[in-house]
Amino acid sequence: MVADTKLYDALGVAPGASDAEIKKAYRKLALRHHPDKQSSTTDGAPADPTRFQEIQHAWEVLSDPDQRADYDEFGEKGSGGGGGGAGDEEMFHDFFAEMFGGVPPGFGGPPPPGGGGGGGRPRQKRKTQTPPSVVDLPLTLEELYTGCAKHLAVERTRTCATCAGSGAKPGRQAKPCVKCSGQGQTFAMKQMGPYIQRVPIRCTLCEGRGLKVRDQDACKKCKGARTVRDKKRVDFHVERGMHFGETIVISGEGDESPDSSAPGDLHITVRPLPHPTFVLVPPRSPSSPSDLSTTLSLTLSESLLGFSRLILVHLDGRGLRVAQPGPGQRGWRVLKGGDEVVVPGEGMWRAGRRGDLVLRVEVAMPDEQWAMGLAERGGVETLRGLLPPRRPDLAKVVVEEGKETDEVELEEKKEQPEEEEQWYHGTGRPYDEDEGAAPGCQQQ
Ligand SMILES: [Zn+2]
Ligand SMILES: [Zn+2]
Structure with missing residues (x-):
C-alpha cells in the first residue's frame, strides 16, 4: 500500500506500475505538455506550464528506485518536500542534506556548502539507464x-x-567513505610529458559514490x-x-x-539453429524475407519423364506435392542434377510476405545392383538402343598432333563449405582459419 498516489496520478498510471509503464507514460505526457509544443498547438488549449512541471517532477521521483520507494512509504515528504515552489533539483539536494548531511558526489549539483572540497572539482555525473x-x-x-x-x-x-x-x-x-573522505575519487601521480601531475581516479572502496x-x-x-x-x-x-x-x-x-x-x-x-532439411538463405536486405533452400532428390525416371508426388513436408507440417509434366506435356523439362528450381512464396515469412523455396535437384542414378539385374534379364542392348548414343572417342577429335593423352582416374570431389552460409547460421567460424597465420603474428 502506498502512502500517496499524487505522483502516479500525474502520470496517469497505477501505483503498482512497472518502470517501463512509468517511462512510457512520462514520454507520452511530456511530449504532449511540453511548453514548446503547447504554444504551437492549434487546438486552442491554453498552455499550462505547471502541468508539464508536475509531470517532470513525478517522473524524477518515480524513475528513481530510491526516491520511488521513499515516496511509496512516506508520500511527498519522504521524497523531498511539499511540491511546487522550490525546483526539483533543489528539493532533492535538500533531502539528501537532511538524510546524510551532504549531497553525495555521485548525484551532481553544487558541492556541499562548507564541505572540505580539498580543491577537487565537484563531479557532474548524470544518472543514466543501466546498459542492456x-x-x-x-x-x-x-x-x-x-x-x-x-x-x-x-x-x-x-x-x-x-x-x-x-x-x-x-x-x-x-557514511562518507574513509578512503576518499567522501569525495568519490582519490588521486594518483602521473607523468604527463615533463611534469608529474596529480590526476583524479575513481575511489575503489566506494566505487566513486563517496559513501560507504x-x-x-x-x-x-x-x-x-x-x-x-x-x-x-x-x-x-x-x-x-x-x-x-x-x-x-x-x-x-x-x-x-x-x-x-x-x-x-x-x-x-x-x-x-541448423535444420536437417532446410537451409535459411541470408536475406537480400534487412526488410526482405529469407529464402529457404533444400534438396529435391529425383530418380532418373523422374528426372526424364516427370512425376507427381509429395516432395517434402514443410516447416509448418504441410505437405508439398509437385506434378511435374512428362515429355510432350505443357511445362515439361528434364530436371538435371545441379539444376535449381524455385517454388515461389514457400520460403520464410517476413512482415506478411514470404521468400521462395529453392530446390536443388539431385538425380539418383540407378546403382550396380539395378544394372546387374538388367543384364541378367538380357535388357542391356534394349536399354542401349533406348538411351542417347555414346560419344565418339574424344582424343581423335581435339588432341593436337604431338600432344600426349594421359590415363587419369575419377575420384569423389570433397565438398567445400559455403562460408557465408556457415557464418549466417552461426555454425562456422570462417575467420578463424587465419588465426595465428596472419603476417607478423608468429614470433618464432
Ligand atoms: Zn540491502
Ligand atoms: Zn571512496
Missing part, C-alpha cells in the same frame, strides 16, 4: 517459420528491496552491496521470420543499479 543485458536465443526454423511464444529464466541484478538500495540496515546509513556502508551497518540481505541477484521468468513473442542477429528488446528487464535512473533493458538476440 544481452542473451542469445537459439530457435529452430519451425519456431521462426510460425513465430512463437517463448520464455527465458533471466538472472539479473536488482536493487535490494530490503534496504531499498541503500545497502544499510534499517535506521543506519552509508560500514560492515556493522550493512543490510542483512545484500551485505551492503545494495543489489541482489534475482531470477525472473520473462515471457515474450518471437515474430515469424526474424533474421539472424535481430534483437528483441524487453524494456527494464535487464540489470538494475541504484545508481542508474532506470533498470537496463534485456536484449534477446535471435540465432536460428
Whole structure:
C-alpha cells in the first residue's frame, strides 16, 4: 500500500506500475505538455506550464528506485518536500542534506556548502539507464517459420528491496567513505610529458559514490552491496521470420543499479539453429524475407519423364506435392542434377510476405545392383538402343598432333563449405582459419 498516489496520478498510471509503464507514460505526457509544443498547438488549449512541471517532477521521483520507494512509504515528504515552489533539483539536494548531511558526489549539483572540497572539482555525473543485458536465443526454423511464444529464466541484478538500495540496515546509513573522505575519487601521480601531475581516479572502496556502508551497518540481505541477484521468468513473442542477429528488446528487464535512473533493458538476440532439411538463405536486405533452400532428390525416371508426388513436408507440417509434366506435356523439362528450381512464396515469412523455396535437384542414378539385374534379364542392348548414343572417342577429335593423352582416374570431389552460409547460421567460424597465420603474428 502506498502512502500517496499524487505522483502516479500525474502520470496517469497505477501505483503498482512497472518502470517501463512509468517511462512510457512520462514520454507520452511530456511530449504532449511540453511548453514548446503547447504554444504551437492549434487546438486552442491554453498552455499550462505547471502541468508539464508536475509531470517532470513525478517522473524524477518515480524513475528513481530510491526516491520511488521513499515516496511509496512516506508520500511527498519522504521524497523531498511539499511540491511546487522550490525546483526539483533543489528539493532533492535538500533531502539528501537532511538524510546524510551532504549531497553525495555521485548525484551532481553544487558541492556541499562548507564541505572540505580539498580543491577537487565537484563531479557532474548524470544518472543514466543501466546498459542492456544481452542473451542469445537459439530457435529452430519451425519456431521462426510460425513465430512463437517463448520464455527465458533471466538472472539479473536488482536493487535490494530490503534496504531499498541503500545497502544499510534499517535506521543506519552509508557514511562518507574513509578512503576518499567522501569525495568519490582519490588521486594518483602521473607523468604527463615533463611534469608529474596529480590526476583524479575513481575511489575503489566506494566505487566513486563517496559513501560507504560500514560492515556493522550493512543490510542483512545484500551485505551492503545494495543489489541482489534475482531470477525472473520473462515471457515474450518471437515474430515469424526474424533474421539472424535481430534483437528483441524487453524494456527494464535487464540489470538494475541504484545508481542508474532506470533498470537496463534485456536484449534477446535471435540465432536460428541448423535444420536437417532446410537451409535459411541470408536475406537480400534487412526488410526482405529469407529464402529457404533444400534438396529435391529425383530418380532418373523422374528426372526424364516427370512425376507427381509429395516432395517434402514443410516447416509448418504441410505437405508439398509437385506434378511435374512428362515429355510432350505443357511445362515439361528434364530436371538435371545441379539444376535449381524455385517454388515461389514457400520460403520464410517476413512482415506478411514470404521468400521462395529453392530446390536443388539431385538425380539418383540407378546403382550396380539395378544394372546387374538388367543384364541378367538380357535388357542391356534394349536399354542401349533406348538411351542417347555414346560419344565418339574424344582424343581423335581435339588432341593436337604431338600432344600426349594421359590415363587419369575419377575420384569423389570433397565438398567445400559455403562460408557465408556457415557464418549466417552461426555454425562456422570462417575467420578463424587465419588465426595465428596472419603476417607478423608468429614470433618464432
Ligand atoms: Zn540491502
Ligand atoms: Zn571512496
